[in-house]
Amino acid sequence: MSEARGRPMWLRCRSRRLIRALEAECEQSLNVGNISGALGILEVLSDRFRWHSLAEKLLFYRSNRPDSIALEIELLQGISLSRCFRKHHRFYAEVSLAYRACVCEDIALASEVQRRLEREVFDLETDSGTISCRRRNRENRLKMLISSNAALLHLALLKNDHLSLLDIGFRSSALLNKIDFDNVPADVSLRMISNFTRCLVLNAPRSNQCVVADLIVLVNEAKRQRHSNSRTHEDHLSFVKTILNAVDLEAVPAILTIDTQRLRVAFAAYWQNGSAAVSS
Numbered sequence: 001m002s003e004a005r006g007r008p009m010w011l012r013c014r015s016r017r018l019i020r021a022l023e024a025e026c027e028q029s030l031n032v033g034n035i036s037g038a039l040g041i042l043e044v045l046s047d048r049f050r051w052h053s054l055a056e057k058l059l060f061y062r063s064n065r066p067d068s069i070a071l072e073i074e075l076l077q078g079i080s081l082s083r084c085f086r087k088h089h090r091f092y093a094e095v096s097l098a099y100r101a102c103v104c105e106d107i108a109l110a111s112e113v114q115r116r117l118e119r120e121v122f123d124l125e126t127d128s129g130t131i132s133c134r135r136r137n138r139e140n141r142l143k144m145l146i147s148s149n150a151a152l153l154h155l156a157l158l159k160n161d162h163l164s165l166l167d168i169g170f171r172s173s174a175l176l177n178k179i180d181f182d183n184v185p186a187d188v189s190l191r192m193i194s195n196f197t198r199c200l201v202l203n204a205p206r207s208n209q210c211v212v213a214d215l216i217v218l219v220n221e222a223k224r225q226r227h228s229n230s231r232t233h234e235d236h237l238s239f240v241k242t243i244l245n246a247v248d249l250e251a252v253p254a255i256l257t258i259d260t261q262r263l264r265v266a267f268a269a270y271w272q273n274g275s276a277a278v279s280s
Helices: 009-014 016-031 035-048 053-060 069-081 087-104 107-125 141-158 162-178 186-191 193-203 208-222 236-248 261-279
Strands: none
Touching: 016 035, 016 053, 035 053, 035 069, 053 069, 053 087, 069 087, 087 107, 087 141, 107 141, 141 162, 141 186, 141 193, 141 261, 162 193, 162 208, 162 261, 186 193, 186 208, 193 208, 193 236, 208 236
């Protein structure tokens, strides 16, 4: 039942006062570092009332989370592992955990999240409906697949796992060749382009020409008129153009979402030595 889209409006209106009180109590718990208490309230809001506003604020706007990264991780783990939350909320909690693991350089957490995300990728890749999913941005299965691969990219860099990086690049290029962008909602198509770019550029040790060809596909999609009214915080077209020009010159800048010294060094090593991994 937790996957239901929402309670009828009349029922939510009748419960509005209680919902507001619960939200205030949850925010107070977060302010004092009582993560287990906050999670309990979030579960009630999500599962009983089908009220997801506060959970989404915490998931999609980092500034609303605790300042302590340890408490932030505890909160994200609680959401990712609880069946009270909607599937895509649990998924994006997992993705955020991957990036927090990179910031903390926590290899144990990275390995734990990596296993779960790899299972998610397998499920999404084996579902024939993923590439033509018509759901909105945050619930779209194709976008979830690309977001998973982008998170796994960072985890592989953290662990200096060049073979996994090559695998992500290979699978991403194969995925691109299957997609008919006309079957993907315009907003989803545009918003996934930056992460798609990050994954595709990993193929450069195999062939710069193939990467250039793939990125041109993304540039052409991002330039289409159907995206003219899209409101995104990121300039996805500029990003893919920048990477395309750099690939052509064989001087790709860091493509990192989480920009740490360790990840930058790992990316540079992959870029220099990735061809050795291809031949091994």
